[in-house]
Amino acid sequence: MRSAVLWIYTALVFAFVFAPILFSVVFSFNSQRFPTIPLGEFSTEWYAKILADPDIWQAALNSLIVSSCTAVLATFLGFCTAYSDYRYRFRLKGAYLALILLPPTIPLIIMALAMLAWLSKIGMSGQLYSIIIAHTVLTAPFAMAVIRLRLNQMDENLEAAAWNLGGSEWATMRHVIVPFCRPAIIAALCLTAAVSFDEFAISWFVSGLNKTLPVAILEIVQGNIDPQVNAIGTFVFLISMSLIILAQIFLVGRQLKGHT
Amino acid sequence: MTRNTKPDFYALSWRLPIIIWQALFFLGPIVFMIAMSFFLVKNYRMTEAFEFVNWGRMMTRGYFWDSYWHTIWIASLSTLCGMLIAFPVAYTLAFRASENTRRMAIFLLIIPFFTSYLVRTFSWFVILSESGVLNAMLGWVGLGPYTMLNTTFGTLVGYMTLTLPLVVILQTLAMANIDRSLVEAAHNLGCKPLQTIWRVILPLAKTGMIVAAVFCFILSFGDFVAPFYLGGSQDPTLPILIIDTTKSGQQWPRAAVVAIMMMLTLFAVAFAGIALAYRKRAMS
Numbered sequence: 001m002r003s004a005v006l007w008i009y010t011a012l013v014f015a016f017v018f019a020p021i022l023f024s025v026v027f028s029f030n031s032q033r034f035p036t037i038p039l040g041e042f043s044t045e046w047y048a049k050i051l052a053d054p055d056i057w058q059a060a061l062n063s064l065i066v067s068s069c070t071a072v073l074a075t076f077l078g079f080c081t082a083y084s085d086y087r088y089r090f091r092l093k094g095a096y097l098a099l100i101l102l103p104p105t106i107p108l109i110i111m112a113l114a115m116l117a118w119l120s121k122i123g124m125s126g127q128l129y130s131i132i133i134a135h136t137v138l139t140a141p142f143a144m145a146v147i148r149l150r151l152n153q154m155d156e157n158l159e160a161a162a163w164n165l166g167g168s169e170w171a172t173m174r175h176v177i178v179p180f181c182r183p184a185i186i187a188a189l190c191l192t193a194a195v196s197f198d199e200f201a202i203s204w205f206v207s208g209l210n211k212t213l214p215v216a217i218l219e220i221v222q223g224n225i226d227p228q229v230n231a232i233g234t235f236v237f238l239i240s241m242s243l244i245i246l247a248q249i250f251l252v253g254r255q256l257k258g259h260t
Numbered sequence: 261m262t263r264n265t266k267p268d269f270y271a272l273s274w275r276l277p278i279i280i281w282q283a284l285f286f287l288g289p290i291v292f293m294i295a296m297s298f299f300l301v302k303n304y305r306m307t308e309a310f311e312f313v314n315w316g317r318m319m320t321r322g323y324f325w326d327s328y329w330h331t332i333w334i335a336s337l338s339t340l341c342g343m344l345i346a347f348p349v350a351y352t353l354a355f356r357a358s359e360n361t362r363r364m365a366i367f368l369l370i371i372p373f374f375t376s377y378l379v380r381t382f383s384w385f386v387i388l389s390e391s392g393v394l395n396a397m398l399g400w401v402g403l404g405p406y407t408m409l410n411t412t413f414g415t416l417v418g419y420m421t422l423t424l425p426l427v428v429i430l431q432t433l434a435m436a437n438i439d440r441s442l443v444e445a446a447h448n449l450g451c452k453p454l455q456t457i458w459r460v461i462l463p464l465a466k467t468g469m470i471v472a473a474v475f476c477f478i479l480s481f482g483d484f485v486a487p488f489y490l491g492g493s494q495d496p497t498l499p500i501l502i503i504d505t506t507k508s509g510q511q512w513p514r515a516a517v518v519a520i521m522m523m524l525t526l527f528a529v530a531f532a533g534i535a536l537a538y539r540k541r542a543m544s
Binding site for chain 1: 275277278282285286287289290292293349351353367368369370371373374375376377379380381384387389391392393397421428453478481482483489502503506512516
């Protein structure tokens with residue numbers, strides 16, 4: 001009995017967490033300008049509106065460029081750090097790891113201000129690559145964590161065995177370690193791309209006139225109630241979810257294979 | 261295999277990229293922001309200097325301290341609500357759910373991190389508004405309409421949207437690692453469920469619980485979306501103050517002062533949390 005109460009409560013909290021996501025998808029197909037219940041008619045008006053808006057297309061393109069470049073850079077840096085942490089012990093390693101792991105614990109608004117000030121100072125603000133730089137700092141820790149977990153699963157003697165068989169360190173890296181980490185690398189690419197695709201605070205500060213989709217949403221929301229936001233949001237949600245599910249498939253799928 | 265030899269070219273080529281990158285684009289910005297808090301602004305242009313003008317100005321302004329204590333208050337309130345609302349869920353997932361259900365639940369709770377927080381907030385804006393979904397539903401049972409937007413309640417709904425998934429995950433992980441036999445032993449010895457939670461489970465899960473609370477505080481403290489869109493920003497929180505100061509009037513140095521005060525506060529909270537987590541229990 002008490003168990004039932006606990007489960008009902010749990011379901012309610014999950015409902016609270018997912019209500020805004022669900023409603024934004026529902027509202028995006030709803031004809032009302034001020035959505036309420038009973039719902040209005042089914043309509044694709046808001047989708048038609050955003051598809052006809054060249055600003056939104058440009059923002060979507062910007063988002064795509066930013067998130068894919070961020071993913072590649074962050075995953076590369078994350079891999080280097082994860083491998084260094086896995087294989088070597090060295091002085092100040094704690095500080096070294098803190099250097100990559102700290103950024104996500106600092107509030108985005110502070111990172112946004114610091115990035116804006118610094119990038120302006122060195123003449124690199126207001127460009128698409130400004131967002132890429134900032135997002136790489138922000139997402140590299142996630143890539144590092146995913147790849148580091150994968151390296152934990154690697155047999156410690158695998159690398160040494162390859163060296164004994166005459167492979168150089170570089171050849172071993174290329175033919176043994178990178179292939180072993182491939183699922184984690186792909187998962188890291190997806191995760192970092194998804195985080196970058198949704199980030200708005202830093203992008204808003206450093207992007208200048210180059211809006212990404214979340215910044216476009218921010219600007220629409222600042223104006224008034226406009227259900228276009230739900231349509232864009234649903235679109236962004238679909239992309240992010242596909243990336244997360246892909247990441248999950250690569251991580252879990254590989255693990256299952258490893259067990260059989 | 262972990263060797264402690266002098267780093268060679270191979271080792272350095274894996275170790276250095278992140279050091280260079282973070283020095284340029286993480287330490288650089290943070291250090292520059294601290295330096296910037298001493299710069300001067302003349303005729304809307306920032307000039308490099310070492311003056312305490314901005315600090316003196318911000319520290320003596322009533323609106324800064326109002327905003328500061330308001331932000332601490334509302335982030336604390338959010339942490340309290342988040343921890344209390346999440347606990348029964350985490351308890352259920354940790355002790356009543358099967359391994360598979362728990363894993364599925366945690367996967368579900370990760371999803372919100374990758375959906376736009378802005379869109380979710382906008383969704384709440386529409387749901388909570390005067391003629392919105394919630395008031396329409398309450399109207400069916402003869403209640404309301406209530407004003408929920410532009411209130412502390414609205415801000416808290418936003419904060420919960422942001423923090424609850426993470427808090428539930430962290431609490432669940434903290435409790436899932438507890439040795440079940442200890443909990444069963446407490447039951448067998450006649451400990452009532454609430455007593456078991458208070459005397460056995462919470463002490464064992466203390467570290468994880470504190471981590472959850474600290475993250476809840478950090479997220480709420482630094483968020484500008486919930487207080488701005490759902491709370492109406494009549495009492496601006498520090499993040500809103502940073503945005504206002506940065507975006508209007510080019511007063512970046514003053515915004516830097518606010519940002520540094522925020523970071524110092526968060527350090528203090530994090531250290532207090534760590535101290536609390538590792539404090540030896542006085543009575544055991």
